[in-house]
Amino acid sequence: MSDKKYTTTSGIEIKELYISSKPMDEKPGEYPFTRGIQKDMYRGRLWTMRQYAGFSTAEESNKRYHYLLGQGTTGLSVAFDLPTQIGYDSDHEMADGEVGKVGVAIDSLKDIEILFDGIELKNITTSMTINATASILLAMYIALAKKQGADLKQISGTIQNDILKEYAARGTYIYPPKQSMRLITDIFEFCSKEVPKWNTISISGYHIREAGSTAVQELAFTLANGKTYLRAAIDKGLDINVFAKRLSFFFNCHNNFFEEIAKFRAARRMWAKITRELGATDEKAQMLRFHTQTGGSTLTAQQPLNNVIRVTNQAMAAVLGGTQSLHTNGYDEALSLPTEAAAKIALRTQQIIGFESGVTDTVDPLAGSFFVENLTDEVEVAAWAYIDKIDAMGGSVNAIESDYMQQEIAASAYAYQNEIEDGTRISVGVNKFTQKEEGLTEVFNIDDSIRKLQTDKLEKLKAERNNIAVKEALDLIQVSAMGNLNLMPLIIDAVEKYATLGEIADALRNSFGEY
Template sequence: MSEEKKVQTDSGIEIDRLYTVDSPHNSPPADQPGEYPFTRGVQPDMYRGKLWTMRQYAGFSTAEESNKRYHYLLSQGVMGLSVAFDLPTQIGYDSDHALSEGEVGKVGVAIDSIEDMATLFKGIRLEDVSTSMTINATGYILLSLYVALAKQQGADLKKISGTIQNDILKEYAARGTYIYPPKPSMRIITDIFEWCASDLPKWNTISISGYHIREAGSTAVQEIAFTLSNGKAYVQAAQEKGLDINVFGKRLSFFFNAHNNLFEEVAKFRAARRMWAKMMKSLGATDPKAMMLRFHTQTGGSTLTAQQPMNNISRVTIQSLAAVLGGTQSLHTNGYDEALSLPTEEAARIALRTQQIVAFESGAPDTVDPLAGSYFIESMTNEVEEAAWKLIEKIDAMGGSVSAIEQGFIQDEIARSAYEYQRQIESNEKIIVGVNKFQVKEDGSIPIFKIDDSIRTLQSEKLAQLRANRDNAKVDQCLQLLNDHVVSGQNIMPAVIEAVENKCTLGEIADTLREVYGEYR
């Protein structure tokens, strides 16, 4: 008999020819769904009681254009909105700033003031919709704008639900849209935790993100190890501020990627839930709800190909199934054209329909933890967990995530994995259909969604009008109050909310903190 080919996942976990009851890593979880450590799901009945929230990540151009897309998506059956912001908004520059040139409205919507926020959600009652906002360094400003708008609408803040990403550690490690150094950034995050616990109790104060770690080239094992380590750092920072883990722990959420290896991805989600529960218990949580890992999933942007883009519909379908079989609480499916441009309306609709077909036609939601008991899945779950704990132990030995990032450890690990993945594609060890095998001559007939550069002029005109019509003495007073809060160590959220209500711009507020904290280089 010829020697068997060695098969392994991208995380380096070797896959056996056959899994049986006697396989070395096969041990089914003892816990029931909805019970610690939540391997099998955070709710006893999972999707039999309520489907995951179907979101579509959208935002481009001006608030007016994005508002039209939100109304379209809501009419097509999305259950929650997910807002993408442009780069200037993400890094704290108004649209008329010199550094904003060429980027306004390109990868998301431009939001400069309370007026843009009101336009973005025109005709949408914030009390009736759950909104997720992918925003980090300026998360405190966007949350304040959202709260100010809710107050304008007469909403009960106790009923407002949604999530801000607010995960700055992964920005230093994998994505790059940071402003301030790590320690003051952690202070802003714990201010948000503290303020929301009393004033916005249904809001998820952070979405600890493995998504961008994976997009930067990490493996599945690294994705959960680095993400949970970051989560641990946030929890410890909140505890140092005197916050109760059983209170703020219930408002922590996670954001993971779904890639093409269906079984490793399902195992990753199950292992992550179990690991977080154990981690939170070790940090002092006693309320089971504070130990639950609740997560949003987005299908893998970096897995989509510009070659034969319609093949991406199949990839997104596999990834959606992985998220659902792994027990996600909410899901965004990517458009097939996203390797080429922002998604067209048609691509966004097909992506949403993919979720709806999984929900209503596949049978996947009919039972809790459908792959439980599979010798392969249980073995893979245990092996993913074991490998991830080894990485977390290394990070802990360095003093935790912040130290590991400052030493470049996490960045180097991700870079190594990204290099190895690309090397395997170029050597044909890994087949990407349509890229290094099964190529065809393309005719370029896929429609491309383009954003006009004139958006910056429009936003700049709106800003000039805002500055001319507001009470600028009151603006100066608000910015001085914010500066005082920052310097004295008081919670900044009330001062930021007052500033946006008085028409201070995003750039002005970000600059007030820049003057005190400086910028991270």
């Protein structure tokens, strides 16, 4: 008999044998949605196969979008470069060396027009991974939809818009937490009236996990943040039965197959309870809808083709866990942005799971598994313990301001790294089954000349636009930020006059200050 202790990545002990679980009398599509939010799940419609793309200039990203749409992608997902994420134009000194590197550079409505050239916004859904400057990018998207003649009541997509996890795990915030929350609730309020099909926030556990949290911490901190957004919207006088339908979540799918599935099932059940406690009576407002991305931090630069297998396992777990939308990472992403070949095999992975594996034929294939049901319960209990602690601190904003979440994540990341280094956790190709030659030569490179291209575009734009009208629009934003007026209509107006992203962010910096 070995006395080795088997645990999940969150430290939940795994028994040798499971011989019972509580009886499953729950139906899919009914409260508390453990088994899925649709009665027929993927028999009715497969998840949205999204491929995250965006690099260098809007022109180059536009070509990749047309390529992905041609390969069968059903939703676009936009990655923005670092200057765009933190509110600087490409010609700002802070942007030096970063333009177009981790995503597409967007300086003005002109760039958005180029990014979606030849793509009708009314025919696709778009997900934008943007937080601190979400209000500005959403304003640009709305302005383009108006120019294309689309009905704003019909356009759909998602902005990440989850600033709390930026303070906790990722760092691309601009303004102090309370002012940032004001922008988020302005978006909630504006979209509930004007763009009702838009998902106004994607509450993200993904980056919490990428920063090194366990599965349980990812679940607990994400739902605690979600609870804080619900309270902020309720305090603004919004109806939870209306705005909660437009919240979505964004989770990571890591290596531990069954723990990840249990996490997704527990997440739905917990969110249903949280929304009901805060007054949601409409079932659609109690449903947790989520997008999943396979775990970027699990990808290895050593033997990169092994990542194809990792991504397949993670994607399968996300589908068995009932995701609404999925992005599969490219096998070469530990080395560079994905090459076209890697992006294609990532998409084909989803298509093979969807059309060949048979896992979509029944609603909740793992329901009733003694192991999965017990693990779902244990993940839930462990996550509630964290949420209770955060509630006792007065919610997520306080927990972040007192550094609690950040320290918990850092401790988990440290423990995980130690396990890799001392060999108690095996990473194939890294600390076991290693080889000298890695065998991957082609990587994706972004040229520094992009900054020059973007700067030239900015100079031309500023020479051609009506600068007096732009200044008036920016002044109005700055003054109104001091009061209680909803800022979204003013930001849309400034964007339509071709004010730049950096100029609008600066107007808000002047009122809100920086964090």
